[in-house]
Amino acid sequence: xxxxxxxxxxxIYDIFFSFQGEALYTGLPQIFIRFAGCNLKCNYxxxxxxxxxxxxxxxxTCNKIVNKVISTYIKNKENFTEILTNTFTKNQxxxxxxxxxxxxxxxLHADYLEVLLPKLKEKxxxxxxxxxxxxxxxxxxxxxxxxxISIDFKFKSECKNNFWKEHKKFLKIALSxxxxxxFIKNVIxxxxxxxxxxxxxxxxxxxxxxxxxxxxxSINKNSPAIQNLYKxxxxxxxxxxxxxxxxxxxxxxxxx
Ligand code: SF4
Numbered sequence: 001x002x003x004x005x006x007x008x009x010x011x012i013y014d015i016f017f018s019f020q021g022e023a024l025y026t027g028l029p030q031i032f033i034r035f036a037g038c039n040l041k042c043n044y045x046x047x048x049x050x051x052x053x054x055x056x057x058x059x060x061t062c063n064k065i066v067n068k069v070i071s072t073y074i075k076n077k078e079n080f081t082e083i084l085t086n087t088f089t090k091n092q093x094x095x096x097x098x099x100x101x102x103x104x105x106x107x108l109h110a111d112y113l114e115v116l117l118p119k120l121k122e123k124x125x126x127x128x129x130x131x132x133x134x135x136x137x138x139x140x141x142x143x144x145x146x147x148x149i150s151i152d153f154k155f156k157s158e159c160k161n162n163f164w165k166e167h168k169k170f171l172k173i174a175l176s177x178x179x180x181x182x183f184i185k186n187v188i189x190x191x192x193x194x195x196x197x198x199x200x201x202x203x204x205x206x207x208x209x210x211x212x213x214x215x216x217x218s219i220n221k222n223s224p225a226i227q228n229l230y231k232x233x234x235x236x237x238x239x240x241x242x243x244x245x246x247x248x249x250x251x252x253x254x255x256x
Contacts, residue, residue, distance in 0.1 A: 010112040011036035011057035013050050013104075014256075015068045017076040020100065020128075021250025023150055023214045024183050028098055029079040030128065031072050032256070033065060035103040040132055042159040044189055044218045046251070050104040062116040066123065073097055073125075096126040098148075107131055110138035117145035133184075136169040149174045149182045153200050157191040158222075164203060171207050183212040188229055189222040197232045201239035212242040219251045 013034045020028040036050055036057035045051060060068075073080065080097045099120055106113065106129065117127055126147040131139070133151035151170065156162045174182045186192070186200050197215075204211050215232055217224050224232075229245060236243045250256065 007061060008112055008115065009059040009061050010109040010116075011053045012060050012065065013057055015065065015072060016256055017072050017079070018250070018256050020098075021255075022216060022248045023185055023246060024212060024244075025098075025128070025148065025150075026246065026249050028128075029076070030098045030100045031069050031076075031125075032100045032102055033069070033106075035101070035106040035109055037108045038103055038105040038132070039108060039134060040105070040154060040159055042154060042187075043191075044158055044187055044220065044222055047104070062112070062119055065116060066119050069099060069120065069125070070123065096124055098128050099125045100128045100130060102130040105132050105135065107135040107138040107142075110135070110141045113142045113145075117142055121145060131170075133170045134163050134166040136166060136173055139170060139173045143173055143177045143180070146174075146177060146180045149180055150185060151182065152185045152187065153203075155186070155192060155196040155200075157193055157196060158187070158189055162196075162199075164199060168203055168207070171203070171211070175208065175211075183214060185214045185216050186232075187216050187218055188224045188232060189218045190224050190228075191222065192224060192228075192232070194232070194235060197235050198239065201236040201243075205240050209240045210242060211240075212244065213240060215243065215245045217245070217247060219248060 013036050015033050017031055020026055020030050034050055036053040038051035127145050128148040129146045130150045132154055153167050154163050204213055213236055217229055233245055
């Protein structure tokens with residue numbers, strides 16, 4: 001018997017209101033949906049619990065999630081009306097209440113997202129996807145629903161392998177939706193090396209040098225030396241124009 005799509009479930013750890021803590025949209029009020037499970041294991045992962053699907057994950061239908069998102073939105077509505085007048089972003093979709101689809105790696109659940117995301121959009125929300133940029137086939141299933149795509153490039157120095165081919169394919173698919181906005185993050189640790197930054201910037205340049213690259217220093221015992229961070233910045237900047245160093249706000253305030 002074919003299971004009706006409406007009843008499919010995915011493992012979710014949390015649905016909560018907070019402010020985006022990193023990259024170009026730092027400070028944007030959002031409702032976060034944290035999916036369980038990840039296809040990678042990065043040393044610097046700050047949500048390690050979410051990389052496995054444990055008993056704490058709740059299997060929820062899309063309708064359950066939509067209802068929870070709406071009730072979380074209603075509770076925090078005044079924060080979202082603020083963004084309508086104070087937004088500093090270019091993306092028109094970001095003026096709608098934003099939902100961060102995060103994990104773990106949410107694209108592990110692409111079939112589920114294919115059902116969930118149009119439902120959220122119908123209700124007037126915009127979609128902000130946070131991804132490790134490796135599951136390009138799964139991105140094709142949901143790219144049309146994404147308004148903002150935040151892609152991490154993962155490096156061998158902290159994530160066991162490089163994923164240059166996957167990242168390249170992923171980025172091309174992300175850019176195929178001309179209505180969405182895409183940017184790349186490189187998490188920088190004391191183990192990050194120059195060739196990783198160069199390859200990352202060159203990969204971006206080969207596709208479109210307008211794509212912003214955010215160098216995000218890890219805030220833990222693996223933090224990079226500031227002079228290395230500046231060196232990486234100037235190396236990347238010689239290759240592409242749109243490079244930024246940005247830290248994670250939520251780590252400083254120790255919030256979700
Ligand atoms: S890809 Fe993201 S969620 Fe997965 S292990 Fe790496 S940092 Fe953690």
